[in-house]
Amino acid sequence: MSIKAISSYQSLNEQTAKELAVNLNFFEEDADLTCCEIGDGNLNLVFRITENGKKGIIIKQALPYAKVVGESWPLTVDRARIEADALKLQEIHAPGLVPQVYHSDDLLAVTVMEDLSFLNILRAGLINGDPFPHLAEDIGTFLANTLYFTSDYALHPFKKKEYVKNFSNPELCKITEDLVFTDPFFNSETNDFEEELLPLLKEFWNDFSLKLEVAKLKKSFITESEALLHGDLHTGSIFADEKHTKVIDPEFAFYGPIGFDIGQFIANLTFQAITREDITRKEEILLIITDTWKVFSETFSKHWQESGDAYTKVRGYLEYVLNKAFQDSAGFSGCELIRRTAGLAHVEDLDGIEGKEKRLDAKRKSLSLGRELILNRHKLSSIEELTELIRNHSS
Numbered sequence: 001m002s003i004k005a006i007s008s009y010q011s012l013n014e015q016t017a018k019e020l021a022v023n024l025n026f027f028e029e030d031a032d033l034t035c036c037e038i039g040d041g042n043l044n045l046v047f048r049i050t051e052n053g054k055k056g057i058i059i060k061q062a063l064p065y066a067k068v069v070g071e072s073w074p075l076t077v078d079r080a081r082i083e084a085d086a087l088k089l090q091e092i093h094a095p096g097l098v099p100q101v102y103h104s105d106d107l108l109a110v111t112v113m114e115d116l117s118f119l120n121i122l123r124a125g126l127i128n129g130d131p132f133p134h135l136a137e138d139i140g141t142f143l144a145n146t147l148y149f150t151s152d153y154a155l156h157p158f159k160k161k162e163y164v165k166n167f168s169n170p171e172l173c174k175i176t177e178d179l180v181f182t183d184p185f186f187n188s189e190t191n192d193f194e195e196e197l198l199p200l201l202k203e204f205w206n207d208f209s210l211k212l213e214v215a216k217l218k219k220s221f222i223t224e225s226e227a228l229l230h231g232d233l234h235t236g237s238i239f240a241d242e243k244h245t246k247v248i249d250p251e252f253a254f255y256g257p258i259g260f261d262i263g264q265f266i267a268n269l270t271f272q273a274i275t276r277e278d279i280t281r282k283e284e285i286l287l288i289i290t291d292t293w294k295v296f297s298e299t300f301s302k303h304w305q306e307s308g309d310a311y312t313k314v315r316g317y318l319e320y321v322l323n324k325a326f327q328d329s330a331g332f333s334g335c336e337l338i339r340r341t342a343g344l345a346h347v348e349d350l351d352g353i354e355g356k357e358k359r360l361d362a363k364r365k366s367l368s369l370g371r372e373l374i375l376n377r378h379k380l381s382s383i384e385e386l387t388e389l390i391r392n393h394s395s
């Protein structure tokens with residue numbers, strides 16, 4: 001049976017993914033196609049289809065459960081629609097910085113998009129020590145444009161509310177609410193950590209000032225519909241090389257606080273600042289963090305001048321919005337550092353360290369720095385102060 005003829009969801013395999021690609025006219029009937037499932041993320045199937053080794057297409061399909069856990073964790077396939085819609089909007093506001101979407105099908109939960117396999121996943125490239133000279137400029141621009149142009153500062157209130165409705169993403173938000181903001185701060189079953197970290201984690205679980213600050217950050221994540229977020233902007237959600245940067249995988253997109261995307265990006269760079277032994281190479285990461293914030297805040301401020309909202313002309317309002325985003329991003333970074341060290345989904349930057357003592361040392365630094373960022377975020381008044389805090393905790 002041809003995959004185009006089906007009228008309900010079914011998960012693809014390498015054969016049916018090829019049939020779908022032909023039926024959608026991406027290839028001729030008699031094309032000699034190769035199809036590989038290359039998904040290495042936590043949730044989806046990703047098929048790469050090529051003809052004679054030439055640049056091909058990607059077919060991404062959402063599974064009705066979280067792949068990382070299995071069928072016991074059901075998960076809405078509506079996230080495929082959210083991802084395709086978010087990519088289309090991001091391409092309008094940050095052209096060239098996301099993969100092109102060629103086709104999407106909400107019923108099959110499929111997005112057909114540009115094959116970016118000529119690029120590397122940023123996390124792997126950073127671990128390898130590759131240079132990314134355009135990263136700060138590109139991600140700073142991506143953040144400023146996608147966050148500003150989907151916010152009330154830029155949109156008519158009716159349009160903004162239409163977007164809020166379209167990008168309502170409760171199941172994926174709940175994953176973040178649990179895995180980022182709750183579970184690592186309690187003795188939860190989903191936590192996953194090396195037993196030597198237990199004494200430090202017990203300190204966290206008994207620290208009510210820490211929990212209060214995380215509760216405030218979680219409240220902000222849940223209640224502040226400020227802009228359309230990517231929602232999962234770690235270094236595994238970015239393809240890059242020396243010339244290009246492409247942000248992928250916005251299936252966690254929803255309306256939330258601006259500082260969340262910035263904070264997740266900063267945290268995932270921070271793992272590299274922690275694990276790099278050579279001072280110069282550590283400083284390269286701190287410079288990317290500094291420049292990303294500078295590009296973000298300068299570009300966002302430039303867009304602000306065009307806003308039609310009367311209050312954007314009031315002295316001090318822009319500074320308030322940026323300062324809140326900055327301090328929130330420090331706090332969200334802290335949560336991300338802790339969850340990737342002790343929660344359910346880890347990062348290769350830490351888990352890939354071979355010597356046990358070295359690995360534990362890096363993990364303890366991530367946890368302690370995470371706690372510092374959460375507790376002291378309101379004392380930070382510049383990106384230099386933030387990078388100094390990271391520097392002090394990572395040496």
Ligand code: SR1
Nearest residue numbers: 042066068175179232345
């Ligand atoms: C069950 S999903 C685990 C994590 O993978 C995604 O990339 C998100 O970061 C999520 O929290």
Ligand code: MG
Nearest residue numbers: 041232237249
């Ligand atoms: Mg992902």
